[in-house]
Amino acid sequence: xxxxxxxxxxxxxxxxxxxxxxxxxxxxxxxxxxxxxxxxxxxxxxxxxxxxxxxxxxxxxxxxxxxxxx
Amino acid sequence: xxxxxxxxxxxxxxxxxxxxxxxxxxxxxxxxxxxxxxxxxxxxxxxxxxxxxxxxxxxxxxxxxxxxxxxxxxxxxxxxxxxxxxxxxxxxxxxxxxxxxxxxxxxxxxxxxxxxxxxxxxxxxxxxxxxxxxxxxxxxxxxxxxxxxxxxxxxxxxxxxxxxxxxxxxxxxxxxxxxxxxxxxxxxxxxxxxxxxxxxxxxxxxxxxxxxxxxxxxxxxxxxxxxxxxxxxxxxxxxxxxxxxxxxxxxxxxxxxxxxxxxxxxxxxxxxxxxxxxxxxxxxxxxxxxxxxxxxxxxxxxxxxxxxxxxxxxxxxxxxxxxxxxxxxxxxxxxxxxxxxxxxxxxxxxxxxxxxxxxxxxxxxxxxxxxxxxxxxxxxxxxxxxxxxxxxxxxxxxxxxxxxxxxxxxxxxxxxxxxxxxxxxxxxxxxxxxxxxxxxxxxxxxxxxxxxxxxxxxxxxxxxxxxxxxxxxxxxxxxxxxxxxxxxxxxxxxxxxxxxxxxxxxxxxxxxxxxxxxxxxxxxxxxxxxxxxxxxxxxxxxxxxxxxxxxxxxxxxxxxxxxxxxxxxxxxxxxxxxxxxxxxxxxxxxxxxxxxxxxxxxxxxxxxxxxxxxxxxxxxxxxxxxxxxxxxxxxxxxxxxxxxxxxxxxxxxxxxxxxxxxxxxxxxxxxxxxxxxxxxxxxxxxxxxxxxxxxxxxxxxxxxxxxxxxxxxxxxxxxxxxxxxxxxxxxxxxxxxxxxxxxxxxxxxxxxxxxxxxxxxxxxxxxxxxxxxxxxxxxxxxxxxxxxxxxxxxxxxxxxxxxxxxxxxxxxxxxxxxxxxxxxxxxxxxxxxxxxxxxxxxxxxxxxxxxxxxxxxxxxxxxxxxxxxxxxxxxxxxxxxxxxxxxxxxxxxxxxxxxxxxxxxxxxxxxxxx
Numbered sequence: 001x002x003x004x005x006x007x008x009x010x011x012x013x014x015x016x017x018x019x020x021x022x023x024x025x026x027x028x029x030x031x032x033x034x035x036x037x038x039x040x041x042x043x044x045x046x047x048x049x050x051x052x053x054x055x056x057x058x059x060x061x062x063x064x065x066x067x068x069x070x
Numbered sequence: 071x072x073x074x075x076x077x078x079x080x081x082x083x084x085x086x087x088x089x090x091x092x093x094x095x096x097x098x099x100x101x102x103x104x105x106x107x108x109x110x111x112x113x114x115x116x117x118x119x120x121x122x123x124x125x126x127x128x129x130x131x132x133x134x135x136x137x138x139x140x141x142x143x144x145x146x147x148x149x150x151x152x153x154x155x156x157x158x159x160x161x162x163x164x165x166x167x168x169x170x171x172x173x174x175x176x177x178x179x180x181x182x183x184x185x186x187x188x189x190x191x192x193x194x195x196x197x198x199x200x201x202x203x204x205x206x207x208x209x210x211x212x213x214x215x216x217x218x219x220x221x222x223x224x225x226x227x228x229x230x231x232x233x234x235x236x237x238x239x240x241x242x243x244x245x246x247x248x249x250x251x252x253x254x255x256x257x258x259x260x261x262x263x264x265x266x267x268x269x270x271x272x273x274x275x276x277x278x279x280x281x282x283x284x285x286x287x288x289x290x291x292x293x294x295x296x297x298x299x300x301x302x303x304x305x306x307x308x309x310x311x312x313x314x315x316x317x318x319x320x321x322x323x324x325x326x327x328x329x330x331x332x333x334x335x336x337x338x339x340x341x342x343x344x345x346x347x348x349x350x351x352x353x354x355x356x357x358x359x360x361x362x363x364x365x366x367x368x369x370x371x372x373x374x375x376x377x378x379x380x381x382x383x384x385x386x387x388x389x390x391x392x393x394x395x396x397x398x399x400x401x402x403x404x405x406x407x408x409x410x411x412x413x414x415x416x417x418x419x420x421x422x423x424x425x426x427x428x429x430x431x432x433x434x435x436x437x438x439x440x441x442x443x444x445x446x447x448x449x450x451x452x453x454x455x456x457x458x459x460x461x462x463x464x465x466x467x468x469x470x471x472x473x474x475x476x477x478x479x480x481x482x483x484x485x486x487x488x489x490x491x492x493x494x495x496x497x498x499x500x501x502x503x504x505x506x507x508x509x510x511x512x513x514x515x516x517x518x519x520x521x522x523x524x525x526x527x528x529x530x531x532x533x534x535x536x537x538x539x540x541x542x543x544x545x546x547x548x549x550x551x552x553x554x555x556x557x558x559x560x561x562x563x564x565x566x567x568x569x570x571x572x573x574x575x576x577x578x579x580x581x582x583x584x585x586x587x588x589x590x591x592x593x594x595x596x597x598x599x600x601x602x603x604x605x606x607x608x609x610x611x612x613x614x615x616x617x618x619x620x621x622x623x624x625x626x627x628x629x630x631x632x633x634x635x636x637x638x639x640x641x642x643x644x645x646x647x648x649x650x651x652x653x654x655x656x657x658x659x660x661x662x663x664x665x666x667x668x669x670x671x672x673x674x675x676x677x678x679x680x681x682x683x684x685x686x687x688x689x690x691x692x693x694x695x696x697x698x699x700x701x702x703x704x705x706x707x708x709x710x711x712x713x714x715x716x717x718x719x720x721x722x723x724x725x726x727x728x729x730x731x732x733x734x735x736x737x738x739x740x741x742x743x744x745x746x747x748x749x750x751x752x753x754x755x756x757x758x759x760x761x762x763x764x765x766x767x768x769x770x771x772x773x774x775x776x777x778x779x780x781x782x783x784x785x786x787x788x789x790x791x792x793x794x795x796x797x798x799x800x801x802x803x804x805x806x807x808x809x810x811x812x813x814x815x816x817x818x819x820x821x822x823x824x825x826x827x828x829x830x831x832x833x834x835x836x837x838x839x840x841x842x843x844x845x846x847x848x849x850x851x852x853x854x855x856x857x858x859x860x861x862x863x864x865x866x867x868x869x870x871x872x873x874x875x876x877x878x879x880x881x882x883x884x885x886x887x888x889x890x891x892x893x894x895x896x897x898x899x900x901x902x903x904x905x906x907x908x909x910x911x912x913x914x915x916x917x918x919x920x921x922x923x924x925x926x927x928x929x930x931x932x933x934x935x936x937x938x939x940x941x942x943x944x945x946x947x948x949x950x951x952x953x954x955x956x957x958x959x960x961x962x963x964x965x966x967x968x969x970x971x972x973x974x975x976x977x978x979x980x981x982x983x984x
Contacts, residue, residue: 006151014148018319028307030298033291035307038137038368045147045361052151053354 002059009055013048017041073217073231076405083406084242084413090266091246091259106261107344109351114265115338116356117272119146119329120363121201121415122208123486125271125408128364130385132371136306141318142490143364145325147357153349157330157339159504161346163606168674168682172336172496173426177679179503179603180511181596184680187430189515190496193522194333194426195465196530197492198419200476202469204485205412206232206239208385212408215386216393216401233470239416240466247421248458257421261342264418267410272363274407275388279366281400282373282391290369297372320569321487323576327497328490333422334415416466424461429678432457437684451635454677476533487568488529495521495575498583506587507600513587521579524559528571531556625661627689628669635676644672748917755798755933759791801934805917808941815858815945822853822895822966826888829866837874843883844870853890856969857946865939865950866897869962872935873901876960895966902959911952915940 015021025040032039094105105111124142131139149156160175169175173194177187210232246260287293297303309318329335343349374387382390388408392400433454498521499514535544547555557567559574592600625645632641645665648654654662661669666686673682766784770776776784807813830844837844873884882902889896906914917937943950947967954960 003155006154010148010151014322017144017148018322019316022318026308028298028304030294030307033289034294037308041137041140041144042361042365045144045357048147049354049357049361052357055151056350056353 002055005055005059006052009048009051013044016044073213076213076216076402079402079406080409083409084238087242087263087266087413088245091263094262095249095259104258104344106258106342109348110355111261111265112343112348113352113355113359114268115261115342116335116352117268117359118264118334118338118414118418119332119356120268120271120360120411121486122205122408122412123201124363125275125411126208126212126385126388127204127486128367129371129374129387130383132306132367133375133384133387134306136309137368138309138318138321139367140364141321142325142487143360145322146329147360148322149326149329150353150357153330153353156501156504158346158349159606160330160340160500161343161349163504163603164340166606166671167602167679168671169679170341170675171422171426171429171678172331172333172493172500173430174674174679175336175340176496176499176503176514177430178674179599180499180509180514181593181599182679182683183511183515184430184434186511186515186518187426187434187678187680189518191423191426191430193492193495193518194423195468196522196526197489198333198423199465199468199472200485200533201489202416202419202465203473203476205416206236206470206473209235209409209412211383211386212389212405215383215389216405232473236466236470239413240420240463242413243417243420243462243466244459246417247424247462248455256342260417260421261338264338264414267414268359270410271407271414272359274403274410275363276366278388278392278400278404278407279370281397283366283369286377286391286395287369287373293369293372293376296376300376303372303375316564316573317566317569320565320572324487324490324494324568324572327494331493331496331500332419332489333426333493334418337418337422420462420465421458423465424458425678427461428454428457429676429681433677433681434684437681437688451637454635475537484568488533491525491529491568491572491575492522494572495525495579497576498580502583502587503600503603505604507597507604508587508592509583509600510587510590510592510596512590513583513585516586517579517581517583520582521575524575524578525571528556528559528574529567532567623661623666623686623689624659625656625665626659628661628666631685631689632669632672635673644669751917751933752798752802756795759795759798763788763791763795798934801938805934805938805941808938808945815861817856817858819854819856820859820862822855822857822888822897823848824852825859825862826866826886826897829863829870830886833867833870833874836871837884840874840877841880842874842877844874844886845883846886846888848888849890853888853895853968855895855966857966858942861942862946865942865964866899868935868939869899869964873899873903873960873962876903877901878903882959890968893968895968897964897966899962900959905956905958905960906952906954907956908954911954914952915950 022037022040025036027036029036097105106115128139163169164175167178169178173187173190176190177183180186213231213235246263247257249257249259283290283293287296294307298307330339370387370391371384374382374384374391378387378390378394382394388404389401392398392404495518498517499509502509503514531539532544535541542550544555544557546552553559553561557570559570562570562574564570565573629641629645632644636644648665648668649656652662652664654665670682670686673685676682677685766788770781770784804813826846826848830846834844870884870886877884885898885900887896887898887900915936917934940950943964943966949963949965951963951965952960953963
């Protein structure tokens, strides 16, 4: 279960941080004083790390350590 | 700032590192609880990923191309969630098999192939040398910036500061990486220093970043706001104009691979891992580290360009920005951060590579030499260590040379990416090897060879262009062949050189890996290793490592082998512990196969899988497992399986027999009951007429004065009852005769038309009494059939008389229809009488049953007529059925099979008939 959740997380952010979605913010525009592309990439990156920590620690607390071996 | 204080500063820093390493190792061996056994230290040690390239090069690349530098850090973050699947499996396998390097890993997976180990090692050396050379370049460059010199390489090696630095790093790496020969190849001291260095570079970089962003400017908004007013800078707010759709993706991909397959990453992430649970924290702490260290890269890049313009090398902004603003302390901290990034990379990388060189390149070669065996065979331990020390020195000298000749002209990032693309070539063989049992040695070798050739052709060749090859190579292609242009292979101009190379090499590498694997059947030893890799979790859970090893070796030989590498005391300890833990029999002079396998695993840790194989084979009289034997093992289990299946089948048959038996018993019981009922019915049926006969005769006898008409009537009744009695007894006898088979059918050819007509005619008088008509219908062609004429006549009369009997007076006519189809003929007897409820359709054919519902108790007849009829039709091979509803009359149908022999009978003269 843990592996599946993590895999989905990886796939989701591969989509979010690659073409063509990333081209949606590929403009030389400032948002909050920061170029929108930089803001988007750093923001989703931080979100991914947060979600990763959340998923790992929620499932680690409940999962049988051997249940993920297959 | 002059050179001397900076040199002293560097040496002091190295001394601190050495103290940390020493403390960590002492504490580890003294208390048994290592400082390294900690998820935070593990995550920090993974940050060896961030080298001088990150420290200096990121800012440089961001200054010229904006956000593209981030792909190298986004890639590992995107693949971090997959570590739970990938990295954990690698860790488990390596622990189980005593694997200590990436070359060993690939060689062990593909049948402990020596050739593959050599190939991977050589390719690693070629791929990593440029990467190490940029560390030298970065440190030398920052040193020069800080001391205010414009750096120019000295003409003599000894007068060149970079050369002295190389030597210093070599000594340092040797001190850390090759202290003693370990079975597990774990270096606690090294990991502790790497973790410390990761902290130093993070603190240094963030400090400089924060100073630039908030000290020199008014926060990131200020920097970007001012940069937006410069058109050249504003351009880099988005992907550059030369940026194509795929570059970012391919760079993310190869960075994700590099994070796992770079020799130093493999060393810290897999080999030095103490507990695989540490992955849980590392999986998000390591990306967090990358995130924090990159937070100030973009502000620094833009800040640097706004303040310094082109007056400073963009790769040196981290040092020159604080230096030019009077922050000497901060500049020295930045220098130390870069220095720590470079040293940590070089220590781990050279250690990992030197292990690969000794275990996969030199030892297998030397162990097969008799002369070497004679000279060093007694004490190979120190020899192995010396080989590694020399290897480290050699690697660093090579890196220095590469830096002198080539890397000096290139930026830090571009050289680093070349190394990343190199190790990405391992991905098909490793990932395929982890999840695909069918992957074979041939496939791995082919894929690696061809992938690395393409890598070399597309990335290394262009860097040699002005020095070795003419410029024309890049513009016109080799010998003027355009589609072989190393940077635009087959005319692909879409990508930048790195993505272009990654795409072609990975595509063709994977293709050949799959093709080579499927091309030929898997070999036995290959398959054994494939199973140990792919099914590692399942094997682990059953706590049973299948050892496919056959052979005999003396216990003393195994002990001797271990003693030469680990010392006598250690060898005794290892053997003793293993024997006790597995309750092995030590009275035998021969070693248990499990013990031999264990010894081989330990030796694998020290000298590599291929060498360990050779060593064990040299003392063991090994009989290779043949395909026959494997088949034998499979067969014996198959026989067991077959026997089991047969047993199941037999028990099922037995059950069925039991069921049949109980069914038969049930049938017998019913038959017995039926016989009882039959007897009681028969006696009842017989008693009724006898009672009436007896009563009437008694009256006649007692009263002689009865008038004639009454007497006549009584006598008539007596006669009728006697007839009935006779008929009943006859029928019972007949039924008994038919059922017991004592009345065989006397078949003859008859015309069914005539038979039906005759039966109907004989019953016309009875029908006329009730004012009924009997209508018959026949086909024109007479139906000829072989039957017992009298019996069939009896059945027809019975059915037609029943029909007449149950039709009301003046009722509708009784119909008798005859028709035939291809293989059956049908006689229908239809009346419009009272009819029979469908519930009784089966019972009317039973003995003595007369439908109760019709209200006529005891009509004329014995109650055996239909039973006899059905029995007779059954004897003819036909069927007698009824279709009826109360109040609508009944239809009795006789179906008789037409004799198939008729055709033959009618054409006996046909000459062709056989």
